[in-house]
Amino acid sequence: MTKIPYMVRLTNKNDRDSVYGTFGLYEWLIDCWLLYVKWLVRMTKIPYMNDHSGKFSSKGKTPWMEYNGKPIADSQFCIEYLKKEKEVDVNTLLNKDEISVAKAFQRLTEENLYWTMCIESFGGDVSAVSSIIPYTGLKLWLTVKFLQRVIKQETWGQGMGRHTPDEVWEIAVHDMTAISNFLGEKKFFMGDEPCEVDCVLFGMLVMIIYNMPGSKHQKFVTEELGNLVSYCERMKNKYWPDWNEKLLHSPTYKDDSDQIYWHKTENSAQS
Ligand SMILES: N[C@@H](CCC(=O)N[C@@H](CS)C(=O)NCC(=O)O)C(=O)O
The missing domain is CATH 1.20.1050.10 (Glutathione S-transferase Yfyf (Class Pi); Chain A, domain 2)
Known part of the structure; x- marks a missing residue:
């Protein structure tokens, strides 16, 4: 299975904040900026899903995200948006x-x-x-x-x-x-x-x-x-305690398109 990871989509699904996106590591390309966005998502424990559709942003770059239908391009703007929306300060x-x-x-x-x-x-x-x-x-x-x-x-x-x-x-x-x-x-x-x-x-x-x-x-x-x-x-x-098991070449790799990741513990990536 090969998919190119590029989009992070956040939306409100079933009255829950959810993040949809791809995590480069799960694929063949580690997208450094996507890891940046996903880290904030994991650190702040926002539930999310991976989306493997491979679309580029309106600026022709990746990653980007959609939050409640609003597209936001560029990792820095995604981060700023999330920080404001979730009222988190990661530099306290x-x-x-x-x-x-x-x-x-x-x-x-x-x-x-x-x-x-x-x-x-x-x-x-x-x-x-x-x-x-x-x-x-x-x-x-x-x-x-x-x-x-x-x-x-x-x-x-x-x-x-x-x-x-x-x-x-x-x-x-x-x-x-x-x-x-x-x-x-x-x-x-x-x-x-x-x-x-x-x-x-x-x-x-x-x-x-x-x-x-x-x-x-x-x-x-x-x-x-x-x-x-x-x-x-x-x-x-x-x-990223699940790093190795989510690698594309790992025997445990599986398509997680429908999975919602929930972080249950402080600063943890457990889902
Ligand atoms: N400043 C952007 C940089 C993103 C970036 O350059 N992404 C690369 C992939 S790693 C890309 O989309 N390249 C496609 C292109 O430049 O056409 C961000 O932080 O999101």
Whole structure:
């Protein structure tokens, strides 16, 4: 079963708030921004369902969500909307300076490091990324060609694609090292308790660790930046205890399109 995860849809079903969406991990592509939205959903214990229809947002991007029929595009706007709607503050333990630092790291990750990852995966040898896409033959070839073309245009426009491969790698090393140095020995990025930036970092780092096999990024993180690997494990254990059983290649994987996930315990992903 192969489905491309792209949409988070929230709606009010049977007089209950429900979130409909897909969780990239359950598929072949870990969508870092979708993990960000889903984390808030799990952290705040909003019931949700996965939707595997694979639609893009009105802005032509993923993820996006629909809440009581209102479509909201872009993970950041989804998060802001949910925070307001549910009256949750996931940064309560941070002061203004810390919130600013966290935001700067969020942007470094989403707007800079991300593009180096795109170039590493699709800019040259595509055999590694092809190995995680569960298609074969023409379908695989067309998917990879399509993604290569989109990413080439986007990275040129963004600017990262105008650098040489060595320059791109230098930028990536600086970004990943900055994240690792700031995390240091802390349990979570801003201290003992997780906050919003943790989900952004987690989403991006698990893409590196699990979705970029054999890449320079993966090698660097796993071999040189061990604190990032244990950090991801901590986040995974806390919020995604069902991670392994929901993997596409896991024997326990099943289509969960009709399932409503309810979180019964504090900060737990149990459904
Ligand atoms: N700022 C957006 C970024 C989302 C994004 O770039 N998503 C990628 C998938 S990981 C996408 O939709 N790419 C399709 C495209 O750019 O055409 C967000 O936070 O939701």
